[in-house]
Amino acid sequence: MADPVARLRATYGAGPRHVLVLLLCFVVTGWVVLRLAGEATAWRMLLWFLGAVIFHDLVLFPVYAAVDRALRGVTRTARRPAASGGDGSERVRLAVLNHVRAPALAAGLLFLVFLPGLLGWGAETYRAATAQERMPYLLRWLAVSGVLFLVSAVALVIRWLRWRTSERG
Amino acid sequence: MPASDPAPPAEDRAGAADGYGTPRRLWQGLDRHRPPGADAVTRGWRSPLRGPWLTSVFGAVLLATLPLVIITGLLDYAAYAPRFGQAFPTDVSWLRLPYFDWPTRPSWLFRLTQGLHVGLGIVIVPVVLAKLWSVIPKLFDWPPARSVAQVLERLSLLLLVGGILFQIATGLLNIQYAYVFGFDFYTAHYFGAWVFTAALVAHVALKLPRMVTALRPRPGRDALRTPRAATRPEPPDPDGLVPVRPGPPTVSRRGAVALVGGGSLLLAVLTVGQSLDGPLRRTAWLLPRGQDPGAGPNGFQINRSAAAAGIQAADTGPGWRLTLHGAGRTVTLDRAALLAMAQHTARLPIACVEGWSTVQTWTGVRLRDLAALAGTPDPASAHVRSMERSGLFRQATLQANQVLDPDSLLALRVNGADLSPDHGFPARIIVPALPGVHCTKWVADIDFRTDG
Numbered sequence: 001m002a003d004p005v006a007r008l009r010a011t012y013g014a015g016p017r018h019v020l021v022l023l024l025c026f027v028v029t030g031w032v033v034l035r036l037a038g039e040a041t042a043w044r045m046l047l048w049f050l051g052a053v054i055f056h057d058l059v060l061f062p063v064y065a066a067v068d069r070a071l072r073g074v075t076r077t078a079r080r081p082a083a084s085g086g087d088g089s090e091r092v093r094l095a096v097l098n099h100v101r102a103p104a105l106a107a108g109l110l111f112l113v114f115l116p117g118l119l120g121w122g123a124e125t126y127r128a129a130t131a132q133e134r135m136p137y138l139l140r141w142l143a144v145s146g147v148l149f150l151v152s153a154v155a156l157v158i159r160w161l162r163w164r165t166s167e168r169g
Numbered sequence: 170m171p172a173s174d175p176a177p178p179a180e181d182r183a184g185a186a187d188g189y190g191t192p193r194r195l196w197q198g199l200d201r202h203r204p205p206g207a208d209a210v211t212r213g214w215r216s217p218l219r220g221p222w223l224t225s226v227f228g229a230v231l232l233a234t235l236p237l238v239i240i241t242g243l244l245d246y247a248a249y250a251p252r253f254g255q256a257f258p259t260d261v262s263w264l265r266l267p268y269f270d271w272p273t274r275p276s277w278l279f280r281l282t283q284g285l286h287v288g289l290g291i292v293i294v295p296v297v298l299a300k301l302w303s304v305i306p307k308l309f310d311w312p313p314a315r316s317v318a319q320v321l322e323r324l325s326l327l328l329l330v331g332g333i334l335f336q337i338a339t340g341l342l343n344i345q346y347a348y349v350f351g352f353d354f355y356t357a358h359y360f361g362a363w364v365f366t367a368a369l370v371a372h373v374a375l376k377l378p379r380m381v382t383a384l385r386p387r388p389g390r391d392a393l394r395t396p397r398a399a400t401r402p403e404p405p406d407p408d409g410l411v412p413v414r415p416g417p418p419t420v421s422r423r424g425a426v427a428l429v430g431g432g433s434l435l436l437a438v439l440t441v442g443q444s445l446d447g448p449l450r451r452t453a454w455l456l457p458r459g460q461d462p463g464a465g466p467n468g469f470q471i472n473r474s475a476a477a478a479g480i481q482a483a484d485t486g487p488g489w490r491l492t493l494h495g496a497g498r499t500v501t502l503d504r505a506a507l508l509a510m511a512q513h514t515a516r517l518p519i520a521c522v523e524g525w526s527t528v529q530t531w532t533g534v535r536l537r538d539l540a541a542l543a544g545t546p547d548p549a550s551a552h553v554r555s556m557e558r559s560g561l562f563r564q565a566t567l568q569a570n571q572v573l574d575p576d577s578l579l580a581l582r583v584n585g586a587d588l589s590p591d592h593g594f595p596a597r598i599i600v601p602a603l604p605g606v607h608c609t610k611w612v613a614d615i616d617f618r619t620d621g
Binding site: 019036039041057077105 | 295347349356419431460
């Protein structure tokens, strides 16, 4: 075959740019791996690197997807819409679902991001760095989450009242 | 392929058409041997929102923000003056910016770069999670690859996803003082950044055209104006992001984007306070640096307590002396002698690599006056040592511009009062735009050098 690019596509599965770009990526990674191979804690780093992917893809995602599925079940929004294309009660059930989803996602996000502080990890490092005692912020997180759920509930009630008024009018 | 080329063998032609690379038998066989449940998984993806548009929106946001996080991260390394061997990790070979003198102006430079690095890094967490949500069906695709090219690309995606999650995890743990990972944070975060950056460059180079196409405006398909009821799945895409059997929409695309943006906004509101002074600081309610540091002139954040540094009252009492080394001269001064020198007051930020910062009013002797006193009015650098007995940051080397800046001080007082023990009494360094840990506390001696 005369055209080397076409030949590359047929055998390798992509064009020369693909080869070049990935080569660059793996050269940098390979260099970092060589540089870190001498570190006593290199295995731990690798474990955390791969562990982060496994945690996200095989723990965090399935958990939040399952919670969402359960929520859709509870609010009876999991099935296909009625043939009429969704009546008023369908709209309300979806609104309930989303007004639970939003604060739940926010609370979950805050929990993940501020986890060390919420659970009071690293108390000794904290004391050395701040000259203060570490006080777990779990209650603060509960308070913030509670406020978010409350605000969402109030917004839902306002929406519902407006729908009712518009339906009557 | 030019028309004049001889017709390729049938196998190659088919290879180009159906996407199988060499060896074709292997990839075809892999495709045919679907593991049990693979079809159920494929049919199980229900969200009608998944598709090139949503993935590209999150991708575009990350494409605009991640370079800023990466560049500010590299700048922060440069701010530690790596040429003096005092940026960690010390041995990074060619994986760094070229050496340059970190400027002293504007005085809020490090406050800005590091505040952006940490703040933006936190704010994009929901976008990263949303982006991963939008493409997660790809993880369970069967066959996992149809060619060597796809195997390698998937490997680069492992580096991309592992890289961003590793950087987020180590960064978040570091700013919250939870060193649960058991390795050196600087080494891991610095080299992790390079692995991630390389994978990101590759990903952008390969996927940018897809993103541009997906975001191209199309008449009648403005996703940001479409309500939930009118939300439809996108047409099947070559990447397989659009589900085979989409369920009914429970939220519109603009709703999903707003939800992710709301998450970012919430994190921004709960983070920005660690860079603000006054009552707004307390808005960083869930972060260590939003806490009340106490009242009075010394009531602001520290990064290491005198107790943790092993500083005893006896060390800082009347017996304390500052030793200056200059060109063939050694000068010893007590605190009274320093206070008798010309005093200069400057309002300067102290900014930490953890992203928090605060502006205070410092009073003390100009470093350039001390350099002149030591007989080295034009030093190439100054090496400052603390009375601390251990720790990575018990010494720091200052560049010439950092010694000679008119606001660079050996501070004795802050906000009109003597420094407290935790803030470095009897004397500490404060230099505009210098990382906080290099503003050495409990200074014991300064060596003004002329040889760089």
